[in-house]
Amino acid sequence: MATKKMAIIATKGALDMAYPPLILASTAAALGWEVQIFFTFYGLQLLRKSLKGIKISPLSNPAMPMPPMPVLLKAMPIMESIATKMMKAKMKKKGVASLEELRDLCVEADVKFIACQMTVDLFDFKKSDFIEGIEYGGAATFMKFAGETDVCLFI
Amino acid sequence: MNFDKEFDASGLACPLPIVKTKNALKDMAPGQVLRVVSTDPGSVCDMAAFAEQTGNTLLEQGAENKKYVFFLKKA
Numbered sequence: 001m002a003t004k005k006m007a008i009i010a011t012k013g014a015l016d017m018a019y020p021p022l023i024l025a026s027t028a029a030a031l032g033w034e035v036q037i038f039f040t041f042y043g044l045q046l047l048r049k050s051l052k053g054i055k056i057s058p059l060s061n062p063a064m065p066m067p068p069m070p071v072l073l074k075a076m077p078i079m080e081s082i083a084t085k086m087m088k089a090k091m092k093k094k095g096v097a098s099l100e101e102l103r104d105l106c107v108e109a110d111v112k113f114i115a116c117q118m119t120v121d122l123f124d125f126k127k128s129d130f131i132e133g134i135e136y137g138g139a140a141t142f143m144k145f146a147g148e149t150d151v152c153l154f155i
Numbered sequence: 156m157n158f159d160k161e162f163d164a165s166g167l168a169c170p171l172p173i174v175k176t177k178n179a180l181k182d183m184a185p186g187q188v189l190r191v192v193s194t195d196p197g198s199v200c201d202m203a204a205f206a207e208q209t210g211n212t213l214l215e216q217g218a219e220n221k222k223y224v225f226f227l228k229k230a
Contacts, residue, residue, distance in 0.1 A: 023169070027170040029174075030170070030173050030176075031177075032209050095168040097168070097170075102170075
């Protein structure tokens, strides 16, 4: 049976959107698939050395369960930190892996991480901002692998 | 059922039961049996899918004291 392949394009950097690419990649890798993740735009945040800064916002998140409150209150700077703390605490209580743990599992399982060179340049990021062992590439490089995959996801 | 190694995934949520089971199997010899305990209801289907996709055999699965127990034979 030929090895299945999956490509994920990770474009988001919020806490809730950080989970899908890392969970899917680590699971597919555990099932023996060959997996590559192309991190672009806000997805690059997931390649930072520390993931402590990944947050979730109560604003523009109508699906997020929160007690009813006016948008003006949700827009207060402290609300983002509160929402993030509460979400992380809930995840820990329910045994959900941390982003760090999921990323480590991906690395151990040889999931290939590719950082979008264009976005790195756009936001003036440096290689020293990111974890070791990642590649830097553009869309054309990624398309080659993406074209061979069984599953290709845009997250 | 006899087993050679045991892994307790109690309290862990998806995808950890599967990903950690894979790691537990890594250092085992072909034919050896791994016993996995999980509290994640999703792991019931996941473990069967894992066995099917990786060629490891799911020998037995059941429930004990509100936990799910799986016996996997390494391919």
